[in-house]
Amino acid sequence: MDETLIILIILSLCLGAACWLVFIWAVKKGQFEDVEKPKHRMLDDE
Amino acid sequence: MSIQTESICSHCGISFRWKAIESPTDDGSCVRFCCRGCQGAWQLICGAGLDSFYQRGDRQSPTVAESLEQTVFNEADLARHLVPEGDLCRLDILVAGITCPSCVWLLERIIAGVPGVEHVSLSYSGGIASLRFDPRLVAPLEIFHVISRLGYTPRPFSPEQSDLDARRERDDLLIRFGTALFLTMQLMAYSYALYAGYFQGMAPGMKQFLQYVSLAVTTPVVFYSGWPFLSGAWRSLKTRAPGMDLLITVGSLSAWIYSLWALFAGLETYFESAAMIVTFVLIGRLLELSVRRQAMSGIGALYASAPRRATVVGEGGSRQVDVDSVRPGDLLLVRQGECFPVDCLVVEGETEVDQSLATGESLPVLLQVGDQARSGCINVAAPVTVQALRPAGQSYLMRVASLVRMAQAGKPRLQLLADKISGWFVPAVILLALMVGFGRFLLAGEGAGAAVMSALAVILIACPCAMGLAVPAAVLAACSRAASLGIILRSGDVIERLATIRIALLDKTGTLTRGQPQVMGIETCGGYSEAELIQAAATVEQPAAHPLAGAIVRHAAGQGSLPETCREFRNIPGRGISGYLPDGRLVLCGSELFLSESGIVLEELPDPDNAAATAVLVAIGGRLAGRYLLVDGVRNGAVEMVAGLAAARIEVRLVSGDHQATVERIAAEIGVGSASGGMTPDQKLLYVKSLQGQGCRVLMAGDGVNDAPALAAATVSCSLTGSSDIALENADVIITGDDLTRIVTAWRISRATVRIIKQNLAWAFLYNLIGIPIAMSGHLTPVYAAVAMTASSLLVSLNSLRLMRFK
Numbered sequence A: 001m002d003e004t005l006i007i008l009i010i011l012s013l014c015l016g017a018a019c020w021l022v023f024i025w026a027v028k029k030g031q032f033e034d035v036e037k038p039k040h041r042m043l044d045d046e
Numbered sequence B: 001m002s003i004q005t006e007s008i009c010s011h012c013g014i015s016f017r018w019k020a021i022e023s024p025t026d027d028g029s030c031v032r033f034c035c036r037g038c039q040g041a042w043q044l045i046c047g048a049g050l051d052s053f054y055q056r057g058d059r060q061s062p063t064v065a066e067s068l069e070q071t072v073f074n075e076a077d078l079a080r081h082l083v084p085e086g087d088l089c090r091l092d093i094l095v096a097g098i099t100c101p102s103c104v105w106l107l108e109r110i111i112a113g114v115p116g117v118e119h120v121s122l123s124y125s126g127g128i129a130s131l132r133f134d135p136r137l138v139a140p141l142e143i144f145h146v147i148s149r150l151g152y153t154p155r156p157f158s159p160e161q162s163d164l165d166a167r168r169e170r171d172d173l174l175i176r177f178g179t180a181l182f183l184t185m186q187l188m189a190y191s192y193a194l195y196a197g198y199f200q201g202m203a204p205g206m207k208q209f210l211q212y213v214s215l216a217v218t219t220p221v222v223f224y225s226g227w228p229f230l231s232g233a234w235r236s237l238k239t240r241a242p243g244m245d246l247l248i249t250v251g252s253l254s255a256w257i258y259s260l261w262a263l264f265a266g267l268e269t270y271f272e273s274a275a276m277i278v279t280f281v282l283i284g285r286l287l288e289l290s291v292r293r294q295a296m297s298g299i300g301a302l303y304a305s306a307p308r309r310a311t312v313v314g315e316g317g318s319r320q321v322d323v324d325s326v327r328p329g330d331l332l333l334v335r336q337g338e339c340f341p342v343d344c345l346v347v348e349g350e351t352e353v354d355q356s357l358a359t360g361e362s363l364p365v366l367l368q369v370g371d372q373a374r375s376g377c378i379n380v381a382a383p384v385t386v387q388a389l390r391p392a393g394q395s396y397l398m399r400v401a402s403l404v405r406m407a408q409a410g411k412p413r414l415q416l417l418a419d420k421i422s423g424w425f426v427p428a429v430i431l432l433a434l435m436v437g438f439g440r441f442l443l444a445g446e447g448a449g450a451a452v453m454s455a456l457a458v459i460l461i462a463c464p465c466a467m468g469l470a471v472p473a474a475v476l477a478a479c480s481r482a483a484s485l486g487i488i489l490r491s492g493d494v495i496e497r498l499a500t501i502r503i504a505l506l507d508k509t510g511t512l513t514r515g516q517p518q519v520m521g522i523e524t525c526g527g528y529s530e531a532e533l534i535q536a537a538a539t540v541e542q543p544a545a546h547p548l549a550g551a552i553v554r555h556a557a558g559q560g561s562l563p564e565t566c567r568e569f570r571n572i573p574g575r576g577i578s579g580y581l582p583d584g585r586l587v588l589c590g591s592e593l594f595l596s597e598s599g600i601v602l603e604e605l606p607d608p609d610n611a612a613a614t615a616v617l618v619a620i621g622g623r624l625a626g627r628y629l630l631v632d633g634v635r636n637g638a639v640e641m642v643a644g645l646a647a648a649r650i651e652v653r654l655v656s657g658d659h660q661a662t663v664e665r666i667a668a669e670i671g672v673g674s675a676s677g678g679m680t681p682d683q684k685l686l687y688v689k690s691l692q693g694q695g696c697r698v699l700m701a702g703d704g705v706n707d708a709p710a711l712a713a714a715t716v717s718c719s720l721t722g723s724s725d726i727a728l729e730n731a732d733v734i735i736t737g738d739d740l741t742r743i744v745t746a747w748r749i750s751r752a753t754v755r756i757i758k759q760n761l762a763w764a765f766l767y768n769l770i771g772i773p774i775a776m777s778g779h780l781t782p783v784y785a786a787v788a789m790t791a792s793s794l795l796v797s798l799n800s801l802r803l804m805r806f807k
Helices: A001-027 B036-047 B052-054 B075-079 B101-113 B138-151 B161-200 B204-225 B227-238 B244-265 B271-300 B396-409 B416-442 B448-462 B467-483 B493-498 B508-512 B530-541 B547-557 B593-597 B637-648 B658-670 B682-694 B705-713 B727-728 B741-777 B782-805
Strands: B021-024 B030-032 B081-086 B088-096 B117-122 B130-134 B154-155 B309-314 B317-322 B331-335 B342-347 B351-354 B365-367 B384-388 B488-490 B503-506 B513-524 B567-572 B576-580 B586-590 B614-620 B624-632 B650-654 B674-675 B699-703 B716-720 B734-735
Touching: A001 B036, A001 B088, A001 B161, A001 B204, B021 B036, B030 B036, B030 B081, B036 B052, B036 B101, B036 B138, B052 B101, B075 B138, B088 B138, B101 B117, B101 B130, B101 B138, B101 B637, B117 B727, B130 B138, B138 B154, B138 B699, B161 B204, B161 B227, B161 B271, B204 B227, B204 B244, B204 B271, B227 B271, B244 B271, B244 B309, B244 B416, B244 B448, B244 B467, B271 B467, B271 B782, B396 B682, B396 B705, B416 B448, B416 B467, B416 B741, B448 B741, B467 B488, B467 B493, B467 B741, B467 B782, B488 B741, B493 B716, B493 B741, B503 B508, B503 B682, B508 B513, B508 B658, B513 B530, B513 B547, B530 B547, B530 B576, B530 B586, B530 B614, B530 B624, B547 B614, B547 B624, B586 B593, B593 B614, B624 B658, B637 B650, B637 B658, B650 B658, B682 B699, B699 B705, B705 B716, B705 B727, B734 B741, B741 B782
Parallel strands: B503 B650, B503 B699, B650 B674, B699 B716, B716 B734
Antiparallel strands: B021 B030, B081 B088, B088 B130, B088 B154, B117 B130, B309 B317, B309 B331, B331 B384, B342 B384, B351 B365, B488 B734, B513 B624, B567 B576, B576 B586, B586 B614, B614 B624
């Protein structure tokens, strides 16, 4: 039982760390630069 | 007289009644335009296959600018803004006139369609197009021409170093916050397990394991994510000025150190408390930064787009040069509608100049050979040749700019509420903690370790998240509510400064008044009807750039009268204008002198009731037909604003560069007791400073170049949209639209915000009042601490959200 918990905690930390790396990549790529335009973009035809 | 049937322009959508310009379409029908500019834009859009632009529901077409000022850009000018990237070049262009997402859609596609342009992306909020292009295939000037043909005004844009720094700061903060959020979420999972263990029992090994994991995830939050607070706290310790950062650092560090000790002593830990303080306050910081950024980009889009160019007349004709390269003695040509680039002397021709932005005088002044013109004034009547007196660096505009810098340097800084409170709160808490620690060690005879820990527990409970959230949450809610009411607040601390204002100084021209005359009354004589008079006057005044002419044409449009095409238009500066109606009758509009010189018999018209009004006489076919009376109209809500400020016990005074009599008349009209006219920029600045010297907090509202130094020095400065760039740059509060009562609204929001901040802080203190005795007695368990902390943070946030419903 304890081992399962420990494995799960480590697993969740790894998953979280992966999301964290994606987030850092997104900030560095400037994904949060302009949050105004994308929400209008879906209304465009093509 | 031929009256055209009403047509609707296919590009800009206005209805007009003059002869349409027609273009054939593919299917054989015809589309009609109000002007060549619209036709050009339509051809460009349809030529690019983007006809669907006209079907878009959210479309608001720009009106095509008739005076294409952008033509004066040249290659050398733009080359300075190019950033080479390999074979390609990058260029940022600030595009003025973007009103809707469709504008962005259209511009992106049209620019991307220019051969040689590799990539273009346009931000909607800032109106900045960044594009990469191949300089061998396309010249940047061509891209500028494409944008201006669509009716938008392009201007090269080089991000300021401060903007780049702000961007880096935001990215840095975002990463720190993301990290804190991710780790705190993990931490909460362990904490819930520990809470459950506290009530139901838990194997000691498991508990310790979870506590170790908690330590591992909390440490980066406190020391990496919380680094801005740690370094801020260190700075404030060095300068002996305790601030908010110190409070947060003391709170999170004490929780972390206490928990570290508790972990080894086998007690309950408070790691989540340390991490939550940092995470919550980071949210506040981040949102505050985004509000400021939004305000900045909103202000950037308001700047006028006139490039600083001058036309030098030499032997080989005239050429465009940069203003900075104009030397004293150079002969310059200033056309109708252009700005005087430097201080200069008129050497040929005569004209009238609009000095309203530079001096505050509401009506144009006649300039003849030998008169001096200041830089920044607008030539409204006729082209003149002038001789430069001083280089651009010493011109009137530049002298004002240096006054502004001086005023900024000497501006008194107000201590913010949060810093003021932490100033005495932090030392008080530390003193209390020391007393508890020593008390336990000496009186209760506990061990040194236990005594230190009970002291730490007091600090930990005294510096809750609610304390850190109290101010930013309220400021954020207030800024976004203000923005939706048409008030842009440059930063959060403006709110606190605004709430303490005691005296409001208002500029007259352009702030209280519209800065342009309005028709107040019309009298007719000689058997002409009012409609006939309006029609005739509007027809001949239409081509003129004079503010009085503009007022007469606008008034005619308001009465539903449509001007016809005027023939043989002539403008006699300082006198008036003449032109022929389509039916061949001569119309003269102008001063009494102009008409009598032209041989018109002036019948006896009664003296105008309002001595301050400007009279424009109209003669049709050689006979006097009537008289217009014009005044510089007061903006909407001026009277209500003065009454509102008076009700708030804020004293209102007028300061203006215009003549004392005019200023006093306006003051009487809107109910202001104190009015000073004839003020120069330095006098306005001195006036603000002397009031501040008496201990008054001063609000300065102004729009012109001459107001800028006073704006920079004032406790809070306020400008309206349409103000000069230098005034906007120095404004803390920007009122959009024409409604002056928004100044009172801004003040009321600031008062409401300060009230909410005080409530939030009071709540945080109440929490301390209950929490500290429990912590001192040593009975505070992590579960209750966490519940109390979450509840108080939630309460503070919800209380702040009440500002979103502010009316």
